Amino acid sequence: MINNDIKIGWDRAEMAQKVALDIPDGSYVNLGIGIPELVADFVPEGRELIYQTENGLLGMGPVPEEGKGDRELVNAGKKYITSIPGAAYFHHADSFTMIRGGHIDVCVLGAMQVSKHGDLANWSTGAKDAIPAVGGAMDLVAGVKRIFVITQHNTKHGDPKIVEECSFPLTGKEVVERIYSNLAILDIKKEGLFVRELAPNVSFEYLEEHTGAKLNQYLKTQV
Amino acid sequence: MINNDIKIGWDRAEMAQKVALDIPDGSYVNLGIGIPELVADFVPEGRELIYQTENGLLGMGPVPEEGKGDRELVNAGKKYITSIPGAAYFHHADSFTMIRGGHIDVCVLGAMQVSKHGDLANWSTGAKDAIPAVGGAMDLVAGVKRIFVITQHNTKHGDPKIVEECSFPLTGKEVVERIYSNLAILDIKKEGLFVRELAPNVSFEYLEEHTGAKLNQYLKTQV
Amino acid sequence: MINKQVNSLSEAVVDIFDGAIVMIGGFGEAGSPIELIHALIDHGAKNLTVVSNNTGSGHVGLAALIENKQVKKIICSFPRTANSTVFPELYNAGKIELELVPQGTLAERIRAGGAGIPAFYVPASVNTPLAEGKESRMFNEQEYVLEYGIKADFALVKAETADRYGNLLYHATARNFGPIMCTASKVAIVQVKKIVEAGQIDPETVVTPGIFVQKVIEVINPADESKLVEEEMSYP
């Protein structure tokens, strides 16, 4: 049972900070819509990352001041952004040359489900009445060198999002390298899911209870 | 026999002028290396043509004054050129988007042989010791809407260049629409070669003698 | 003298026929040619197949074109946005067809259409429902799906600046699909904020060379889609 007296796990900002720590200096990064956007706030001192937004900008800068937005300068979530000195604009075919061609180092995406194989489902519940909408998610997972997922470990209803096999339609098969959840950081390897780091006050057993797939612990020497 | 006392046929400038008359106002035109380059000198008053050179310029202007050339502003023949106000530079993939994508209206090319089917051979004699070199010729004939050939009717040795079937390796099959030679203008139709215009002092019989393929005369109403 | 400028929005869209394939630029509001879309609503051509990244917001622009029952089918990557109700209702009622394409594949299919490439292979969508029914093939031990170029009869595009030849400059992320849609359509119709003299656009900076553009119309102060949606405006 959950102990409500002590804080369990990481909040969104802490999750984003964990991701930010793992992105090497000089990386070209595409951040998905939602929690992934927070990652930009936590880049460690001394590192420079370049953000690509697939609608046509390399060198995305911070959100503009309230009221200073340009309706024609937006990110993939259609929110106002800015560009840094040294930015470049380009059309969609050139943008996806960057993505499909393997030029982006890291992409951080949200997830509906991730399987122990690294399969990602983040575009459709498969429900009959849902309007299917995919955007650039399938292109990103197929083309970017490293795919990190940042997600709550469980749905609002408490169902596990990390599962043996995805029940939702896939975005890509065997594409996710690492999951950053509110409870743990998990590496996805051929041999299965490995716990890289447990969040505060989360035990391996607690994590197992909240996960829909078998978890492995690294041997000490592999940590 | 050739009568040496009177001028037979057109000279290069006249051939180029004939081609220029047949290119509609506002056309986008690619001119091959050699005689085709002369066409630009004979655009009739009141017409504006835009020249594309496949190495990366739309809006090619005249040859610069002696000594004023820029080594990085050249045409497909690697000769100095200029650009007109309203020109655009682009890279090779974009250049051949124009060509392969059917955006160029007319291409005027030289020929080693043209068959009665409109097959063109203009890149290789097929000789064993020749260095094969194709450049953009195959892309042009495959992509441009209308291919005009401008050529001497016969080789220096007197052999016909307009033939039943090309003996040289093809540049493209069934691609040429019209031939402008020093002796005649010929249309290439499914039914064969049709004489559109005879050059001065060239009779149909004389033309037949100098041609390696069957010639047809238009019915009066079709001229 | 070549001059691609037309003098009215109605003249810009007059040739669009029933059943035409029409590409419409824009990523959401950025780059959406709202005045041209409204002109197409006034013009009234029906049974259109529209190629566009989204399906519009509120009851103006692309959403209004759809609401006006002029669109038979839409080829698109993301037909669901915050203020999008028109498309979902028609789609759920079975009154409009949808061909859902990953965004990068959509862009590349349009580019291929413009570049004379009938088909090509991509890795996106492999092992997903969007690859179902598509040919696939292995290259270097990785699986790819065969995708086809898309050509259109018309494109409606918004750019920033043009000259009489149709050379175009864009603004920021409004560039998105404009340049490739101009290449892939027989008649690219472009609204710009400003038409300048030939020679005023530096040839090194031209984004869309004029060869890809057939008609240019100056719309100095284009409407602000978000504002119209906020004010619950509808067109016509």
Added chain:
Amino acid sequence: MINKQVNSLSEAVVDIFDGAIVMIGGFGEAGSPIELIHALIDHGAKNLTVVSNNTGSGHVGLAALIENKQVKKIICSFPRTANSTVFPELYNAGKIELELVPQGTLAERIRAGGAGIPAFYVPASVNTPLAEGKESRMFNEQEYVLEYGIKADFALVKAETADRYGNLLYHATARNFGPIMCTASKVAIVQVKKIVEAGQIDPETVVTPGIFVQKVIEVINPADESKLVEEEMSYP
């Protein structure tokens, strides 16, 4: 801080290994990175596969690299130019391989390599000797051949201006293969006449975004190939 500038030509090419695939920009002299090619001659890597539109002139630049027996194979559209004797001699002696590709197909294969497209169909070369042995297929009753993307280990490119991120501007028709070669190579090495501060290149005018460039070297006064050829210079 990201800074792609290197301080010497030797440092620029130091990682090029024996057997590497190297794309070399330029259409004839325009855009040919002569100083980088000479640095590669000094460096000495052998058994290279070179992808370049031509094979160089005289005994400098690309012709000198070939003459120095560093090139095993060349993939090219036009290996014959006015002052080209080095390649023809080696080719006729059977000492260098040639893969002849139509110019537009060469450009598209390079672009595809950079864009993650393993293969695509084109109409060029159908019914010619250059289509022999290639797969072909009908689309809309027209025949096309299957062509494959080309990727390289390195690209040597000449541009006009760069910043520390590797954003590039080019000059006139020297642009030619540079932008696509940068996308298709793991390490794009670019010589420019001028390196400027980040922000001094207008983001609307960037031709090659920095993501495609790994090393930039400033060569303020590049040699004039035609002049060297005229003076019958040779390198080294």
